Amino acid sequence: MSEAATLRELLAAHDVACDGCRYNLRGQTGGVCPECGREIRIERVRGVIEARQWRERRMPGDRLVMAGLVGSLLGLGYAAGAMGTLVRVMMSELASPMRLVLEVTLWPLVVAYPVLAWVYLTRTSWITARSGRARLWLALTAWLLAPADLVLVLLPLVLAAR
Numbered sequence: 001m002s003e004a005a006t007l008r009e010l011l012a013a014h015d016v017a018c019d020g021c022r023y024n025l026r027g028q029t030g031g032v033c034p035e036c037g038r039e040i041r042i043e044r045v046r047g048v049i050e051a052r053q054w055r056e057r058r059m060p061g062d063r064l065v066m067a068g069l070v071g072s073l074l075g076l077g078y079a080a081g082a083m084g085t086l087v088r089v090m091m092s093e094l095a096s097p098m099r100l101v102l103e104v105t106l107w108p109l110v111v112a113y114p115v116l117a118w119v120y121l122t123r124t125s126w127i128t129a130r131s132g133r134a135r136l137w138l139a140l141t142a143w144l145l146a147p148a149d150l151v152l153v154l155l156p157l158v159l160a161a162r
């Protein structure tokens with residue numbers, strides 16, 4: 001296939017902005033930008049398309065999904081910390097009401113974050129296809145689960161200390 005034909009094929013399928021005026025060259029069949037007359041270079045067009053595909057393969061394009069992914073990965077740190085605390089609590093001589101509070105509040109963290117992170121990492125397209133509201137709630141859950149849980153753990157302790 002000639003370079004001109006390859007270029008036409010690439011521009012038929014992709015949005016590529018003109019280097020000179022940012023005009024979208026998609027669908028152009030000539031060798032120059034119809035807006036500013038600048039030459040359309042095939043290496044440049046290829047580079048732009050490849051860079052975009054590289055980005056899209058590596059990170060979700062949606063900001064809410066991205067935010068949720070980051071939150072759930074940070075949450076894995078909380079889950080590991082909660083697991084350690086849980087083990088210490090179970091091995092300790094802590095009195096039973098306090099022990100119950102800690103056990104009940106720490107378990108959800110240990111279980112929920114690995115599940116959330118797993119969903120975000122392996123079911124990214126499923127999440128991306130959810131409605132905006134669902135994606136927002138999922139991202140909020142990923143970020144707020146640990147702080148909310150911390151309040152649940154600390155509140156009884158603070159009340160008991162008074």
Ligand SMILES: [Zn+2]
Nearest residue numbers: 018021033036
């Ligand atoms: Zn142009």
